[in-house]
Amino acid sequence: xxxxxxxxxxxxxxxxxxxxxxxxxxxxxxxxxxxxxxxxxxxxxxxxxxxxxxxxxxxxxxxxxxxxxxxxxxxxxxxxxxxxxxxxxxxxxxxxxxxxxxxxxxxxxxxxxxxxxxxxxxxxxxxxxxxxxxxxxxxxxxxxxxxxxxxxxxxxxxxxxxxxxxxxxxxxxxxxxxxxxxxxxxxxxxxxxxxxxxxxxxxxxxxxxxxxxxxxxxxxxxxxxxxxxxxxxxxxxxxxxxxxxxxxxxxxxxxxxxxxxxxxxxxxxxxxxxxxxxxxxxxxxxxxxxxxxxxxxxxxxxxxxxxxxxxxxxxxxxxxxxxxxxxxxxxxxxxxxxxxxxxxxxxxxxxxxxxxxxxxxxxxxxxxxxxxxxxxxxxxxxxxxxxx
Numbered sequence: 206x207x208x209x210x211x212x213x214x215x216x217x218x219x220x221x222x223x224x225x226x227x228x229x230x231x232x233x234x235x236x237x238x239x240x241x242x243x244x245x246x247x248x249x250x251x252x253x254x255x256x257x258x259x260x261x262x263x264x265x266x267x268x269x270x271x272x273x274x275x276x277x278x279x280x281x282x283x284x285x286x287x288x289x290x291x292x293x294x295x296x297x298x299x300x301x302x303x304x305x306x307x308x309x310x311x312x313x314x315x316x317x318x319x320x321x322x323x324x325x326x327x328x329x330x331x332x333x334x335x336x337x338x339x340x341x342x343x344x345x346x347x348x349x350x351x352x353x354x355x356x357x358x359x360x361x362x363x364x365x366x367x368x369x370x371x372x373x374x375x376x377x378x379x380x381x382x383x384x385x386x387x388x389x390x391x392x393x394x395x396x397x398x399x400x401x402x403x404x405x406x407x408x409x410x411x412x413x414x415x416x417x418x419x420x421x422x423x424x425x426x427x428x429x430x431x432x433x434x435x436x437x438x439x440x441x442x443x444x445x446x447x448x449x450x451x452x453x454x455x456x457x458x459x460x461x462x463x464x465x466x467x468x469x470x471x472x473x474x475x476x477x478x479x480x481x482x483x484x485x486x487x488x489x490x491x492x493x494x495x496x497x498x499x500x501x502x503x504x505x506x507x508x509x510x511x512x513x514x515x516x517x518x519x520x521x522x523x524x525x526x527x528x529x530x531x532x533x534x535x536x537x538x539x540x541x542x543x544x545x546x547x548x549x550x551x552x553x554x555x556x557x558x559x560x561x562x563x564x565x566x567x568x569x570x571x572x573x574x575x576x577x578x579x580x581x582x583x584x585x586x587x588x589x590x591x592x593x
Contacts (some may be wrong), residue, residue: 251331251490253483258389283400283412285454288354289329289385290447292404293338293361293375295346296322326403326447327351327375328456329382330486336375337486338446339461340366343373351377354410365489368589369429369497371461372482374489385448388455390480393417393434401438401460401474403447413439415472422475423552427462430556433475434458440474449476458482498561498584500534501527506550507539517541517572518554532582534571541577542570558584 325342329335336351343349349361359377366373397417405411415438423431436449440463449458458476488495501524509516517539523529540548543557544567561567563586571578 251333251335253331253384253387255387255389258391279398279400279414279452282450282452282454283402286385286400286402286448286450286456287410287412288383290402290410291327291329291336291354292352292407292410293325293327293336293342293446294322294350294352295324295343296348297345298347324404324407324443325445326443326460328446328448328459329384330387331384331490332382334377334379334382335364335486335490336361336377337459337482338373338375339459340368340371340373342446343375344368349375351375353377353379354383365493365495367485367489367495369495370477370481370485371428372459372477372485372489374486385450385456386454387479387483388451388453388457390457390478392451393420393457393478395419398452399436399438399457400450400452400454401436401440401444401447401476402450403440403444403460405439405441405443407443415439415474418473420478425462425475427475430481430559431552432478432481432556433461434478436474436476437472438474439472444474496563497559497587498563498565498567499527499587500529500554500558500582500584502529502534504540504551504554514549516549518548518551528582528585532569532580534569534580534582535573537573538578539572540569541572544568559587563587 323342323346325338327336327338327342330337343363344366349363351359351361353359357379359379361375361377364374364376395417399415399417401413401415403411415436417434418437419435420433422433422435425431425433427433434449434457438449440460444460445462447460448456449460451457456479458478459482460474460476462475464473464475485495502520503522504518504520507517507519508514519539520529520534520536523534523536540554542548543554546557548554548557558567561584563584566581566583569580569582571580
């Protein structure tokens with residue numbers, strides 16, 4: 206009798222080889238023509254748009270280019286910035302009122318029943334729905350609505366606020382947002398042409414043009430931390446929180462306040478520079494709040510006897526148990542530098558300490574009875590003070 210086992214084994218190996226060959230072909234075809242693999246999920250990442258550094262785009266003036274820009278009327282810059290600026294509407298619920306009692310604010314019975322409403326502007330800073338605006342635009346609001354470019358209205362929530370710089374970050378659930386591009390802070394110079402974009406008096410989005418009149422404006426009593434860009438671009442009520450942009454449509458500041466006796470623009474407006482606005486915004490997006498270093502002193506400016514220029518910050522009082530006292534600072538000491546950076550006056554002292562994170566160990570150079578001393582100070586957490 207013939208043994209057929211070798212033939213069966215051969216057929217079995219042949220079948221296995223055919224299955225492997227077909228599977229390999231299917232796998233190759235799937236990789237070549239099948240759908241793209243789904244990327245693994247990741248945490249929400251906020252990416253900001255940045256303009257190139259000022260020196261990378263600087264070039265000698267070109268008469269033809271300048272003429273072309275003037276003829277265009279800055280249309281491209283206005284269109285680019287306007288696509289990132291939104292209108293903000295807020296509402297405060299009316300207080301509970303007993304019949305016949307006087308209202309705490311004027312207006313008709315209908316207005317009293319509806320509550321108080323106000324408006325402002327904001328700037329889209331990230332595609333995830335983050336909007337930068339002024340704190341005073343949304344402070345105390347019970348409802349916040351944002352009108353996006355194109356007319357769509359979205360409800361907004363407050364991510365965080367910083368009353369000391371008058372900045373706030375909102376977030377909306379919306380798709381297809383156009384984030385603004387942040388200008389290089391070093392590119393802003395006195396005499397530069399700027400455009401202010403916002404919603405003055407609720408008439409709708411408006412663009413006005415002017416120049417940078419001054420930079421580094423402070424001691425105005427508007428905010429705790431002041432480093433304003435001054436401009437003569439028309440800024441009116443409702444422009445607050447809107448964008449101040451350069452001729453490329455890049456954000457150089459957040460419009461905040463005006464100097465006016467009539468309530469309308471008189472050619473003196475102030476904007477928070479993009480350097481400060483971005484620093485505050487990034488902290489709020491990351492943690493919901495802003496943390497600043499704190500020294501625990503009060504000080505006054507020191508005026509040089511010969512030149513009359515500011516020459517340091519003299520400590521008038523040192524808080525008991527505060528960071529300054531623990532480090533050995535005393536009333537009467539004059540702070541002249543922090544971490545090697547010159548301190549010219551009390552504003553510089555406040556700004557430099559606030560720019561450092563709580564817990565930072567900073568090197569202070571002080572004059573005590575006209576003798577130079579070096580002290581290491583571990584800064585504390587600055588208490589939040591709300592503007593009255």
